[in-house]
Amino acid sequence: MSDPRTELAAAGARLAALGLSPGSSGNLSVRIDDRVLITPTGADLAEVDPDGLSVLALDGTHLDGPRPSKEFPLHGAFYRRDDATRAVVHLHARNATAVSCLPPWSARSAVPPLTPYFVMRVGQTPLIPYAPPGDADQAEALALLPFPLRAALLQNHGPVLAGPTMARAVDAAVELEEVSALLLSLGERSPRLLTPAEADALARTYDSPWGEH
Template identity: 80%
Template sequence: MSASRGDLAAAGAHLAALGLSPGSSGNLSVLDGDRILITPTGADLARIDPDALSVLDLEGGHLDGPRPSKEFPLHAAFYRRDPAARAVVHLHSRHATAVSCLPPWSRRSAVPPLTPYFVMRVGQTPLLPYAPPGDAEQAGDLERLPFPLRAALLQNHGPAVAGTSMGAAVDAAVELEEVSALLLALGERPARLLTPAEAEVLAAKYGSPWGE
């Protein structure tokens, strides 16, 4: 078993243990050379068999293994748009999904800079307009966005996050869920956001995508 397969299975178990993957929701992938290893359709992230993953090429063509998650176009789009991406996490976590049902904070980010860790670990997170799960046109829209990002909210659906490793993608997905919970807890009360200058300093120091 390759390390990539083991990392993916361990990440699924961790996210499920955190309560971020209810039922059989969510899907994970990792880049293994020039192939995408992705969870099969209907997979329970708590019980991923690392030897029974779907294998795709970078265009989403099915090469081996069981039928892939219907969200495979989204995963492939992340890898094609960002050569640094090595893993993708898509969840239906409660708070980030709730935020995906609200108007976005700005054109580039559905979530405002509430905390330094959101800016550092996630960065600007645009809201992609609603499309049915697995929609190839929505994946194309993500791929063509003309600014850097490593996370997006799918409207009325949930978060999708890429990372330079599976660990980085998981950490960013967890951080996005946490900042979404904070945003919902604040409700309509005026919140002190990081200033543009404060956010830019963090983005520059940690190499995260932020800014107009």
């Protein structure tokens, strides 16, 4: 059985190698029973120490280890939304962050159904109104959204994604960055999007959150 601490550190190294976590930006967490392990404040995801993680209770109380990332309320919001969530990834990836600075495609997804893999691996990704990093009210707004989701874009800030495993959350983060790059490369042109029927069929097949827009 793999060690969650080691998996988290390996995920950080992968995301940094892909250029999705510039400098000391971004933070990762995993849930183990009623505890959350999260990267410390100012951590470089390329060099996460598996034995140097912060330990929090599900309500955000700091239990052990160094001071946690200020973004811990976002992680807690996803863990509260869905008991099956076991990992959360928050990045400042360039293309997804650029899309977070644009008007959203719809109320439920900042990104349209441009590719099947976006619908399959990420699903609807709402734009959460701007707030300073670490803002508890913004996290609460995410927690209370009345429709299913595993990803969101924080306005003028970047993506945050959740998954039942760290591998799934990382894959979703990579896919969101890719579809964001495609969207930006299209500029002002009007691309062909997946039809509602096409997107809904994928969502049903892959158990991905996608709904009425």
